[in-house]
Amino acid sequence: MSESHTEVQVRPGEEGDLAALTDIYNHYVRETALTFDTAPFTPEQRLPWLVSHPEDGPHRLLVAQDVRIVGPASVLGYATSSAFRPKAAYGTSVEVSVYCAPSATGRGIGTLLYKSLFEALTDEDLHRAYAGITQPNDASVRLHERFGFRHVGTYSEVGRKFGTYWDVAWYEKRLGPEA
Template sequence: MPSRWTEVQVRPGTEGDLAPLTELYNHYVRETAITFDTEPFTPERRLPWLRSYPEDGPHRLLVAHDGRKGTESRILGYATSSAFRPKPAYSTSVEVSVYLSPDAAGRGIGTLLYERLFEALATEDVHRAYAGIALPNEPSVRLHSRFGFRHIGTYEEVGRKFGRYWDVAWYERPLARPA
């Protein structure tokens, strides 16, 4: 890891992370088509999202931070595994995603977050992971390919943001069954 960060640590997200997580996500809302949300969130509006992730189970929120003590610690990114669809038969499938602070991209933090997320999911009754990637987004395509995701299809012009239509490529990965 870069020397300017003491040590990157990964842990479950907590309510104390709400403001920096909201700020990080809002960067992508305002500046990119990576998310199809179009209006920035307040921490209060984002709180139900954060509370939907328990520390265990198939739906998780993992946070990477720079490892410094106290208020100096800074969130570098996060990874989630969420319900793929709300109907009960989909319960063994999850949708995964990673969001990084812009200055943390390309430094292995997304890889670290996914390593920890997939380690945790290996203990759960989860059969498949899916990822939707708004195109173009080569760094995300490379990350997901590195973790064994394969492209299964593309929704063409499925979302409109910044006055244009965007495609979303869908990727799938089988997950290990718990022992």
């Protein structure tokens, strides 16, 4: 990572980050198949997503911020742990994701965010983390494998975006005492 640890701070996301977080996500909506959302969001539309990730508990939102920069451009990326499925028995599983600002990719920001996220989740009553990775995406596969995720299956041509059908590979990581 090119930034020193003193220049990049990882902290819980807050409402003041909403515009920057929305801008980062909208880049992936507009330019990539990495998310299957097809229409960009306004910050107001993303507010329920933000508030569904409190500062503590199993569903978190962590933000990487360059402390040398003031304003929205200081947000380098974010990582989340979210509900895996809505049914109660899935409560000990989370789906995780990480998104970096286009200018921050390949600089270790995703690694820093995931390290912080999994440390924050250590004391939560969680058993598994899952990540769906649109294929191909070698960088994301490498990131997840570095954190102990293993491939558990692939949904073939499960989503259509930009006129193309895309596969999604699913990865699983053990959490909790046996991890």
